[in-house]
Amino acid sequence: MTNINDIAKMAGVSVSTVSRVLNNYKYIAKDKRESVLKVIQEMNYTPNKNAIDLVRGETRTIGVILPYNNNPAFDQLLNGILNKALENDFSITVLPSNYSKEKEVEYLQKLKSKLYDGIIIASRANDWETIIPYSDYGSIVSCEYTNHKEIGCSYMDRYSSYLDAFRFLKNKGHQVVAFTTARLESNSTKQMIGAYNEIFGELQPEYHITGCSCLEDGYEVAGQFLLLPERPTAIYANGDEVAGGIYLYAKSQQLKIPTDLAIIGQENQPIGVGMGISTVDHQLMKVGEQACSLAIKKSREKVKIPYHIVERDSV
Amino acid sequence: MTNINDIAKMAGVSVSTVSRVLNNYKYIAKDKRESVLKVIQEMNYTPNKNAIDLVRGETRTIGVILPYNNNPAFDQLLNGILNKALENDFSITVLPSNYSKEKEVEYLQKLKSKLYDGIIIASRANDWETIIPYSDYGSIVSCEYTNHKEIGCSYMDRYSSYLDAFRFLKNKGHQVVAFTTARLESNSTKQMIGAYNEIFGELQPEYHITGCSCLEDGYEVAGQFLLLPERPTAIYANGDEVAGGIYLYAKSQQLKIPTDLAIIGQENQPIGVGMGISTVDHQLMKVGEQACSLAIKKSREKVKIPYHIVERDSV
DNA sequence: CTAATTTATGAAATGCATTTCAAGTCAAGA
DNA sequence: TCTTGACTTGAAATGCATTTCATAAATTAG
Numbered sequence: 001m002t003n004i005n006d007i008a009k010m011a012g013v014s015v016s017t018v019s020r021v022l023n024n025y026k027y028i029a030k031d032k033r034e035s036v037l038k039v040i041q042e043m044n045y046t047p048n049k050n051a052i053d054l055v056r057g058e059t060r061t062i063g064v065i066l067p068y069n070n071n072p073a074f075d076q077l078l079n080g081i082l083n084k085a086l087e088n089d090f091s092i093t094v095l096p097s098n099y100s101k102e103k104e105v106e107y108l109q110k111l112k113s114k115l116y117d118g119i120i121i122a123s124r125a126n127d128w129e130t131i132i133p134y135s136d137y138g139s140i141v142s143c144e145y146t147n148h149k150e151i152g153c154s155y156m157d158r159y160s161s162y163l164d165a166f167r168f169l170k171n172k173g174h175q176v177v178a179f180t181t182a183r184l185e186s187n188s189t190k191q192m193i194g195a196y197n198e199i200f201g202e203l204q205p206e207y208h209i210t211g212c213s214c215l216e217d218g219y220e221v222a223g224q225f226l227l228l229p230e231r232p233t234a235i236y237a238n239g240d241e242v243a244g245g246i247y248l249y250a251k252s253q254q255l256k257i258p259t260d261l262a263i264i265g266q267e268n269q270p271i272g273v274g275m276g277i278s279t280v281d282h283q284l285m286k287v288g289e290q291a292c293s294l295a296i297k298k299s300r301e302k303v304k305i306p307y308h309i310v311e312r313d314s315v
Numbered sequence: 316m317t318n319i320n321d322i323a324k325m326a327g328v329s330v331s332t333v334s335r336v337l338n339n340y341k342y343i344a345k346d347k348r349e350s351v352l353k354v355i356q357e358m359n360y361t362p363n364k365n366a367i368d369l370v371r372g373e374t375r376t377i378g379v380i381l382p383y384n385n386n387p388a389f390d391q392l393l394n395g396i397l398n399k400a401l402e403n404d405f406s407i408t409v410l411p412s413n414y415s416k417e418k419e420v421e422y423l424q425k426l427k428s429k430l431y432d433g434i435i436i437a438s439r440a441n442d443w444e445t446i447i448p449y450s451d452y453g454s455i456v457s458c459e460y461t462n463h464k465e466i467g468c469s470y471m472d473r474y475s476s477y478l479d480a481f482r483f484l485k486n487k488g489h490q491v492v493a494f495t496t497a498r499l500e501s502n503s504t505k506q507m508i509g510a511y512n513e514i515f516g517e518l519q520p521e522y523h524i525t526g527c528s529c530l531e532d533g534y535e536v537a538g539q540f541l542l543l544p545e546r547p548t549a550i551y552a553n554g555d556e557v558a559g560g561i562y563l564y565a566k567s568q569q570l571k572i573p574t575d576l577a578i579i580g581q582e583n584q585p586i587g588v589g590m591g592i593s594t595v596d597h598q599l600m601k602v603g604e605q606a607c608s609l610a611i612k613k614s615r616e617k618v619k620i621p622y623h624i625v626e627r628d629s630v
Numbered sequence: 631c632t633a634a635t636t637t638a639t640g641a642a643a644t645g646c647a648t649t650t651c652a653a654g655t656c657a658a659g660a
Numbered sequence: 661t662c663t664t665g666a667c668t669t670g671a672a673a674t675g676c677a678t679t680t681c682a683t684a685a686a687t688t689a690g
Binding site: 046047048049050051053054059061069070075076078079082086091092093094095096109110112113114115214215216218219241244245248270271273274275 | 362
């Protein structure tokens with residue numbers, strides 16, 4: 001492979017001059033610039049990006065720690081991140097964690113080893129104490145709120161949104177409400193339960209089913225909820241796919257929606273549009289975009305992304 | 316930042332020895348190894364990955380050119396790629412192209428600049444003549460078949476699968492069949508039309524609607540198809556989401572499935588399971604896994620991934 | 631007790647481009 | 661004419677770790 005030295009020799013100039021041509025430096029004699037350009041062309045030369053990154057100390061690459069990628073919510077997030085990265089000429093490396101603490105630390109080490117300029121944490125398994133020390137080596141942005149000053153956040157106020165959603169159902173006259181979540185141990189599940197308790201009083205465990213993520217889960221879960229002695233009149237699903245499953249099951253049982261059963265989903269996914277499912281839109285794409293902006297700017301701001309309830313025909 | 320020189324000085328050894336410790340070289344005196352390790356620990360030292368990549372000439376990173384990422388098919392592909400990369404300790408950088416020729420070339424340039432060891436092309440806008448020269452600089456793997464020997468392929472035999480699917484519909488007694496596609500100019504659309512013509516004779520343009528990708532598209536498109544003077548009795552949708560939309564529209568019109576209208580989807584997506592939609596499973600996750608394996612092995616093999624029709628209740 | 635290995639370590643070369651420092655030319659302003 | 665600022669260029673330092681080459685000591689084999 002030809003390198004900058006070869007080019008310099010062949011063009012009869014110093015490497016500095018070649019580098020200047022490469023970087024569009026202002027003050028270069030026209031003839032030298034041209035002869036350098038000619039040699040570059042002839043030799044089909046491309047600068048080695050690793051050398052550049054090494055000397056510049058930055059890679060214009062951001063790593064995104066993502067528990068799963070075949071998940072509509074994380075997908076929206078990633079989408080927003082990719083949009084913003086593209087806009088700013090940054091690259092995105094996907095770091096699948098599957099919520100493994102070891103993997104997460106491994107990825108943070110890569111930040112330390114200068115492979116990424118920053119890391120966006122979509123969701124995490126480690127506690128902040130483990131993560132924070134790495135903020136010395138690049139920007140770390142979380143998609144979940146934390147008040148640690150070392151960490152930038154692009155987040156939505158889940159607790160408020162859950163309160164609002166439950167209040168919305170209550171105002172529509174629902175007394176017996178059930179809900180689904182994805183992971184029992186997750187932060188959002190905790191907030192969900194907290195919000196539920198605040199609006200409807202102490203949660204009876206049978207009105208909460210966890211481990212839901214897709215349409216089929218919703219379909220199955222709906223069956224369970226509807227078999228309850230005192231069956232819920234409304235269900236808050238953790239995603240419109242799940243909501244769609246509930247919807248389909250309810251329909252299959254000749255239930256009328258929203259009269260017999262109200263359903264509200266989350267994240268305003270395509271499936272909900274066609275089915276007319278009301279949803280809590282947390283604007284995850286915007287959360288992703290903002291997270292990426294913060295990472296690029298190396299900002300440690302805390303930016304709250306507004307959510308809103310999209311009313312359709314299922315509540 | 317401390318570097319390997321600092322460590323060497325502090326431990327009273329040469330950089331070679333430090334490097335050997337770092338790389339678990341066999342022949343090092345126990346005491347020296349320990350003192351090096353101690354200094355590394357004390358200084359909280361992590362080697363600079365850019366320097367390593369530069370000197371080793373490889374990054375263990377693969378770029379994936381992906382037109383869109385919020386697309387179920389590409390998502391499955393990416394998922395397979397990520398799985399295999401994780402398994403082999405490779406990183407994946409997502410390169411969103413939006414089918415822009417310039418972007419694609421820009422990404423291929425990054426291969427040349429040694430940023431990636433290989434590139435996987437999920438789908439492309441450029442012709443092969445533009446792409447092939449870059450295969451000198453790393454492995455290029457396509458998720459679409461090509462007989463160019465420079466390019467590795469992990470692909471499914473779309474034409475055969477389309478033939479099979481249409482034959483399947485014909486054998487069920489369907490004479491008037493419609494279908495949807497995503498992009499008019501895409502390769503798969505061309506193959507689809509070819510297969511249609513082969514099974515059902517010259518395609519009447521009104522039986523083909525393009526630009527479909529989600530449930531709503533399906534919903535809308537179903538309306539159009541069903542208004543046709545001679546309405547189709549079966550529809551092949553380019554994805555189960557689209558099929559789901561068609562299904563829902565048909566149901567809303569009190570049509571019985573599969574009696575009044577048969578629907579077959581594609582890619583065996585979650586939504587189809589719950590709705591009982593038959594589908595042509597191209598095993599895109601496997602295609603992705605295989606593509607990643609080829610890229611890692613720098614192999615230019617052509618690997619065909621088998622498809623199969625999953626019969627459920629919609630045909 | 632040699633000859634041949636194995637063990638152990640450092641100096642220097644290598645991979646590659648950027649950037650600072652120093653220095654030179656030339657033209658314009660005082 | 662002298663100074664100053666705009667241009668122009670190259671040598672050398674810098675960023676950092678790996679690897680080859682050379683060498684020396686300690687074993688093992690014959």
